[in-house]
Amino acid sequence: MSFVEYGDTIKDGDTAIVFLGHESMFPVKVQHGSVTQTKYGVIRHSTDLIGKKYGSKVTCSKGGWVFILHPTPELWTMNLPHRTQILYSTDISIITMMLELKPGSIVCESGTGSGSLSHALIRTVAPTGHLYTVEFHQQRAEKAREEFREHGVEHLVTVTNQDVCKNGFGVSNIADAVFLDIPSPWEAIGHAKSALKAEGGRICSFSPCIEQVQRTCLAMEESGFTEINTLEILLRVYNVRTVSLQIPDLGKAAEDNSSTGFDSSSPSHQGSSCANLQQGTVQFKSGVPLREVVGHTGYLTFATKS
Amino acid sequence: AMEGGPSARIREGDCAVLKRDEVFKAVSVLRRRKIIFEKQWFYLDNAIGHIYGTTFEVTSGGNLQPKQEVEETTTETKEAGTDNRNIVDDGKSQKLTHDDIKALKDKGIKGQEIVQQLIENSTTFRDKTEFAQDKYIKKKKKKYEAVITIVKPSTRILSTMYYAREPGKINHLRYDTLAQMLTLGNIHAGNKMIVMETCAGLVLGAVMERMGGYGSIIQMYPGGGPVRAATSCFGFPKPFFDNLHEFPLSEVQSLLSGTFSTETLPADPEENALVEEESNGLSEEKQSSLQEAEEEPATEASMEISPTEEQDTMDINAEDVEFKENKEKENKENVREKQIKQWERRKKLKETAALLREKNADGLIVASKFHPTPLLLSLLEFVAPSRPFVVYCQYKEPLLECYTKLRERGGVINLKLTETWLRNYQVLPDRSHPKLTMSGGGGYLLSGITVVLEKGKSDSSNSEALKMEEPSSKRCKLQDLPC
Numbered sequence: 001m002s003f004v005e006y007g008d009t010i011k012d013g014d015t016a017i018v019f020l021g022h023e024s025m026f027p028v029k030v031q032h033g034s035v036t037q038t039k040y041g042v043i044r045h046s047t048d049l050i051g052k053k054y055g056s057k058v059t060c061s062k063g064g065w066v067f068i069l070h071p072t073p074e075l076w077t078m079n080l081p082h083r084t085q086i087l088y089s090t091d092i093s094i095i096t097m098m099l100e101l102k103p104g105s106i107v108c109e110s111g112t113g114s115g116s117l118s119h120a121l122i123r124t125v126a127p128t129g130h131l132y133t134v135e136f137h138q139q140r141a142e143k144a145r146e147e148f149r150e151h152g153v154e155h156l157v158t159v160t161n162q163d164v165c166k167n168g169f170g171v172s173n174i175a176d177a178v179f180l181d182i183p184s185p186w187e188a189i190g191h192a193k194s195a196l197k198a199e200g201g202r203i204c205s206f207s208p209c210i211e212q213v214q215r216t217c218l219a220m221e222e223s224g225f226t227e228i229n230t231l232e233i234l235l236r237v238y239n240v241r242t243v244s245l246q247i248p249d250l251g252k253a254a255e256d257n258s259s260t261g262f263d264s265s266s267p268s269h270q271g272s273s274c275a276n277l278q279q280g281t282v283q284f285k286s287g288v289p290l291r292e293v294v295g296h297t298g299y300l301t302f303a304t305k306s
Numbered sequence: 307a308m309e310g311g312p313s314a315r316i317r318e319g320d321c322a323v324l325k326r327d328e329v330f331k332a333v334s335v336l337r338r339r340k341i342i343f344e345k346q347w348f349y350l351d352n353a354i355g356h357i358y359g360t361t362f363e364v365t366s367g368g369n370l371q372p373k374q375e376v377e378e379t380t381t382e383t384k385e386a387g388t389d390n391r392n393i394v395d396d397g398k399s400q401k402l403t404h405d406d407i408k409a410l411k412d413k414g415i416k417g418q419e420i421v422q423q424l425i426e427n428s429t430t431f432r433d434k435t436e437f438a439q440d441k442y443i444k445k446k447k448k449k450y451e452a453v454i455t456i457v458k459p460s461t462r463i464l465s466t467m468y469y470a471r472e473p474g475k476i477n478h479l480r481y482d483t484l485a486q487m488l489t490l491g492n493i494h495a496g497n498k499m500i501v502m503e504t505c506a507g508l509v510l511g512a513v514m515e516r517m518g519g520y521g522s523i524i525q526m527y528p529g530g531g532p533v534r535a536a537t538s539c540f541g542f543p544k545p546f547f548d549n550l551h552e553f554p555l556s557e558v559q560s561l562l563s564g565t566f567s568t569e570t571l572p573a574d575p576e577e578n579a580l581v582e583e584e585s586n587g588l589s590e591e592k593q594s595s596l597q598e599a600e601e602e603p604a605t606e607a608s609m610e611i612s613p614t615e616e617q618d619t620m621d622i623n624a625e626d627v628e629f630k631e632n633k634e635k636e637n638k639e640n641v642r643e644k645q646i647k648q649w650e651r652r653k654k655l656k657e658t659a660a661l662l663r664e665k666n667a668d669g670l671i672v673a674s675k676f677h678p679t680p681l682l683l684s685l686l687e688f689v690a691p692s693r694p695f696v697v698y699c700q701y702k703e704p705l706l707e708c709y710t711k712l713r714e715r716g717g718v719i720n721l722k723l724t725e726t727w728l729r730n731y732q733v734l735p736d737r738s739h740p741k742l743t744m745s746g747g748g749g750y751l752l753s754g755i756t757v758v759l760e761k762g763k764s765d766s767s768n769s770e771a772l773k774m775e776e777p778s779s780k781r782c783k784l785q786d787l788p789c
Contacts, residue, residue: 055693055756056757057757069755074694089490090726093486096488097484097485100461103517103518123494126495127495128518199313199357200313200314230731230732231729232728233482234727235725237723237724240723286706301733
């Protein structure tokens with residue numbers, strides 16, 4: 001397995017995702033002799049994992065079962081250990097497309113943070129591209145290097161421990177795209193410009209606050225970037241539920257037995273809802289929004305180097 | 307093949323995209339071909355050889371000229387008002403008439419100069435606030451300083467263009483929704499993808515771009531053949547198409563039940579049409595361009611992509627016997643050629659069927675006008691376990707049904723029904739706010755991951771389904787059955 005190439009069977013040294021049920025999963029480092037505790041019991045790596053097909057159901061010692069999944073950057077984003085606030089796949093998707101990333105692209109990123117976006121970028125530019133990622137926190141930079149190694153992608157990424165605002169990305173005139181997720185992106189615009197290729201490079205800056213966005217847009221304009229565009233994207237999730245609504249009792253009209261239009265026993269009642277004849281309820285399928293959703297992550301500003 | 311390296315140059319035959327502010331249009335770069343774009347007529351000849359991203363002006367002769375970088379006149383403290391309480395909009399504040407402006411244009415005066423004239427001849431300009439003056443100048447510049455940028459096509463550019471110009475052709479798939487599909491589907495180099503779309507080939511092109519020519523794609527298609535009009539806009543190098551296969555939806559059931567065979571295929575409708583066309587004396591190229599014309603009627607607003615130059619139809623002189631004899635010989639050769647082509651087509655079909663039968667695809671992308679449920683239930687059979695799939699639908703309700711049927715089927719986890727909300731912003735000093743118009747909806751996505759399907763164990767799939775749902779305590783109490 002690798003985060004940039006699918007494999008069929010689970011091998012020693014793989015990072016696999018254990019899926020327990022709705023919204024419940026965690027990553028596991030597969031190792032001969034290792035044992036993983038779950039609420040359904042124990043998983044023994046040597047007998048239960050190694051050699052099995054990805055996507056298999058594994059029964060744990062207490063009798064419950066789980067699925068073992070092949071890692072992807074999206075699953076990693078949902079399960080990685082947070083060292084910083086991370087970017088989620090909704091923002092990552094639009095960033096990837098708007099920066100026009102594809103196999104062979106050279107990308108620069110700062111800050112590396114917890115490596116959520118980094119894994120997604122590496123996956124997209126593989127096998128012939130490269131990610132240059134800059135992180136000013138020494139331990140985070142080292143942890144990122146370690147993870148990239150464990151995930152079999154170290155040949156596609158270079159982690160540099162420095163301050164991008166002072167020292168840039170460490171490369172010049174070769175990047176197809178630059179991504180900034182730092183407190184003062186306007187201080188790095190000049191360095192971003194010099195890292196980018198001569199013509200047509202794309203830049204993206206992610207900032208939670210509109211004041212940061214204003215300063216960054218100004219800096220981009222002053223540096224000669226064109227096509228400056230700011231947007232935000234939010235995910236709306238729907239839970240698929242069968243809903244039952246009671247039919248109210250409106251009593252009977254006059255003396256006759258005929259009733260008001262919405263009689264559940266009326267044969268002419270048709271439509272997408274199916275009436276429950278016994279209990280005076282109507283059932284229908286609905287995509288129900290969640291009670292609380294993410295209302296804001298950050299503003300994304302894109303531009304082109306001309 | 308324009309990857310990394312030195313900046314790409316515009317070449318004859320390319321599919322390029324014209325850009326003016328937020329408006330895009332895809333065109334074929336051909337010499338002496340008149341182009342209409344944003345109320346302007348011009349030829350692309352002078353653009354050939356320039357780098358993509360270059361901005362041009364249209365000269366009076368209809369030719370393109372690279373725009374010179376002009377130094378913005380330093381803004382000395384301009385006279386401006388504080389608010390609009392005394393500004394009356396009587397339509398009389400501009401002293402230049404339509405004819406005056408036309409005269410300036412005819413004289414060949416540059417757009418910049420016209421804007422300057424308009425400002426000087428406006429009685430209310432100096433009373434406007436600085437912001438209003440800014441807005442006024444921007445508006446006039448937009449109208450009179452027509453500059454066009456020629457950009458290289460990409461998923462970003464083409465998906466934005468199609469959504470703005472011809473959303474009906476792509477089932478109203480908004481570009482951010484497409485972006486989600488590519489990421490949720492883990493589309494990357496080396497995958498073996500199954501794609502089923504009726505979005506003019508835009509989704510296929512986007513998938514191909516993210517695969518970079520590595521791996522393989524099997525495009526499932528309804529009717530006579532796959533539509534790849536948008537795909538050709540991307541300008542992929544030929545090798546990208548070596549591992550692009552296609553398979554008719556109409557043979558999916560036979561493939562799944564094991565009864566598929568190229569010998570028992572119904573007569574290829576394309577072959578019959580070709581044989582008929584032969585007797586009319588039309589060449590094959592004209593026939594295929596006719597097919598494309600049927601599927602994508604060329605209207606003023608649609609893409610100006612003509613795959614070939616007009617073929618000279620042959621004038622048949624009935625009195626020329628020698629000519630007739632040569633024609634007959636040619637017909638015989640053509641018929642044999644058609645037979646060879648048919649054999650090749652069937653061979654390819656057999657190979658593609660074999661690829662599908664392996665049932666080890668790395669992912670499935672569906673974005674079509676058809677009801678998604680039958681497509682998913684059948685095409686998922688060809689996907690390996692522990693692989694993502696994403697289905698797009700313009701409407702939510704069919705995906706509700708799809709979700710339910712997938713739960714019944716089993717073999718899928720992490721099912722999510724989602725939609726993305728997108729908002730663009732104007733960012734200017736002291737004038738930052740969301741833009742005034744917004745897309746009302748960009749479609750819906752149902753995504754999930756396959757797992758090993760245990761057939762014939764309805765109990766296990768029921769308990770699986772229960773496990774996949776949210777615990778019932780989270781459900782709103784109001785909607786529970788009363789007794």
